[in-house]
Amino acid sequence: MVSGPTVAFQVAEPNKRKFPWWIVIVAVVAVLLLAGGGILIWLLTxxxxxxxLIKxxxxxGTVQIGSDLTVVDGGWDPxxxxxxxxxxxxxxxxxxxxxxDCVNITVGTGPDAKVAQGQSYVVSPADEGRRIRVVETAVRVDPKATGKDAPKDVSVLPHESAASKMTDTVPPAPPTTAPVPAVVGLTFGDAQSVLSQAGFQILGTTSSETGECDPPIEDQNPEAGVEANIGSVVAVTTKQPPPITACWNFPLNDHLLIPNDWIFEQVGP
Structure with a gap:
């Protein structure tokens, strides 16, 4: 075996690739932009x-049949x-x-009946013995949504309701008529007092007959017991005292007729 010269090889280390951090940065920025855009869109839409409600x-108004009740608006934000x-x-x-158990009040009858709405309400006989309140609804309306862009149904808009405190119970309506009291035989002064206490006025007329001091009532119209409007006039008739009559009061005779020829002129100083 023939040995040759020794040959040495040096293998270079492979180049390490750097991690592409820019991709991460771009991704994070993209996510932030998308999230921010979504939040912005959500805020805008x-x-x-x-x-x-603030107040x-x-x-x-007076709680009685026929009177006007009026709303004093509550306070709201906005x-x-x-x-x-x-x-x-x-x-x-x-x-x-x-x-x-509160129910909406309706006004009118039949097909013309509608819910009582608005700033005021006239108490009706149907409210007798009940309490009244008003429900106020505040609606947030977009001032730009006008004309054809305005919603047809305000219930779809942001709104909130609040009720007022209830009124006292509506009392019965005061009577408008009353029976006329009997005043025939009473003096004019006594008749006037009786009629006034019953809610009537008095109108006196005189007959042509010879009269007497503080004569009694001879006739009245309307007659006693007739149902008449409170505040109306009851006409009474009395005898007319003659002009030559003087009425003096004595301890034992409250109403004494003294003819004029019985009155003596004072003699001396």
Whole structure:
């Protein structure tokens, strides 16, 4: 065996590739951009929150049949929220905390009946014995959504409702008529007092007959017991005292007729 010269080989180490960190950076930036864009789009397209109640509405006015009740608007954030009002009737036993039996008040009858809405409401006889409240709904309206772009149904807009405190129970309506009291035989002064206490006025006329001091009522119109409007006039007739009559009061005779020829002129100083 013939030995040749020794040959040495040096194998170079392979080149190590650097990790492409720029790809990671680009990916992170892309993710951030996408996330930020999504958040921005969400912020721009998300529905606005409903209005926030600051102060509940209240009702002003006298609680009686035929009187006007008016809403004092509540406070809302934003302040430019559009307000709608619906009037409700509640049982006398209902409370502000328990109003499940309250119902919307309707006005009109038949096909013309509609829910009572607006800033004011006239108490009706149907409300007797019940309590009244108003429900105020605040709607956030996009001022740019007008015309054909405006929503047809405001219930799809962000909104919130709040109820006022209930009124006292509506009392019965005061009577408008009353029976006329009997005043025939009474003096004019006594008749006037009796009629006034019953809610009537008095109108006196006189007959042509010879009269007496403080004559009694001879006739009245309307007659006693007739149902008449409170505040109306009751006409009474009395005898006319003659002009030559003087009435003096004595301890034992409250009404004494003294003819004029019985009156003596004073003699002396």
């Amino acid at each position: 998300r529905p606005a929150p409903p209005p926030t 509940a509405p209240t009702i002003s 302040a430019d929220a559009v307000l709608f009002h619906v009037w409700q009737s509640c049982p006398a036993t209902a409370t502000d905390e328990d109003a499940v």
